[in-house]
Amino acid sequence: MSFVTVRMSKEEVKRKSPTEDLDNNFNVYAGSGRGYLRGVKFGPDLPVTKTYPKGMVDKLHPVVCLAWVDETEKEVLVGISNHVVKIYDIKLKAYTQIISLDVEETKPMVSLFQYKENFLCGFESGRVSLWNFLSSTSVLNIKTGNHLAKVKQCETDSKYFATGGEKNNLKVWDIENSTEPIFAAKHLPNDELELEVPIWVQDMTFMPQSTEILYACSRYGEIMMYDIRADTKKRPVTYMKYYDHACISISNTMLNSQVLVGSAKGQVSLIDFRNPGKGQCARAYKGFVGSIRSIVSIPTSPYFLSSGLDSHLYLHDIKQRQPIKKLWLKDRINCLLMTKDFSLTDPLDAEHAKSEVLVDHAIIKCRENVSPKKLKMSKT
DSSP states (O other), X not given: OEEEEOOOOHHHHHHHOXXXXXXXXXXXXXXXXXXXXXXXXXXXXXXXXXXXXXXXXXXXXXXXXXXXXXXTOOEEEEEETTTEEEEEETTTTEEEEEEEOOOOOOSOEEEEEEETTEEXXXXXXXXXXXXXXXXXXXXXXXXXXXXXXXXXXXXXXTTEEEEEEBTEEEEEEEGGGOSSOSEEOOOOOOOTTSOOOOOBEEEEEEOTTOSSEEEXXXXXXXXXXXXXXXXXXXXXXXXXXXXXXXXXXXXXXXXXXXXXXXXXTSOEEEEEOOSTTOOEEEEEEOOOOSOEEEEEEOTTOSEEEEEETTSEEEEEETTOSSOSEEEEOSSOEEEEEEOTTOOSSOHHHHHHHHHHHHHHHHHHHXXXXXXXXXXXXXXX
16 A cells, blocks of 8 residues: 655645635535546525546546545545445545555455554455555455445444445455454345246445444335344335336435335336335436436435536435426536535525524614603604
């Protein structure tokens, strides 16, 4: 593993980190298919976007994953398909580190997360590595299967992560005890012709505030809910064949029993799993063209973002079918990242409105304290 640290002079830091700058208020970050990192500001007015440093971009290798370095959300991990990890500082608006993972891998990287002082990297070959970027060594290597489509870290407890891919069923791992997966899903029962049901797990997500309930979608249009605690012979507690084409992305929502699923034909649906053993479509959203490469939402917000091959970024309210806002980002977007305080209300405008309300209340209170007699004399 080799490090390239970007050093800046005090003048550059001072110039690049103003206290009141729009760049510090971006609430969405997007990774493009040409290696760019784009910042987007959604607010009450038109969306604002900016492309970050263009001089350090390899257009032949796309950004495949974005993640926060820690809960403070001051730095962004940018994973490139050619095993390069970039750390972007939001305040400085610059890449502070560019790390090339010296791995014996010919397959591209598909996922990247931070775990303590390590990078949790997933590769298409089925290998998951835990790289310590201080000692430049791999402290853990896991062979999850022959193909890996996605690695998803649990937000509730970062030591748990899930994996899946082609002919590689869903597995849940514990980084601190990784000799065997703590959960390995079994194949579905054979179909009516006694043929084996093919497996291709494309994406998965953990239920908010849970390490034991997961949702997964497959390239064969299947959506599944797993409960590690349930006695179902490690098969899905709820299974539904929803699409006749591939499911590409899945995301949890502010409601624990509902997930968002995007397909290869540009369809996004809200799937409800409240009925035990049965899933159903609660809402189908409109406005998309082309495959949905990424869907992202946060449990504290009713909004969700999606993007795909049509190079547009869509913002939806989970209760409305039509998009609230739509933004063209010039090239296709592979991954998205939202801030935990995402809102369409500008904090400065909210503070200003709050101060105006307080002033109005103060004026009303002063008028109430004035006696009618004094008020009549002042008028005369």
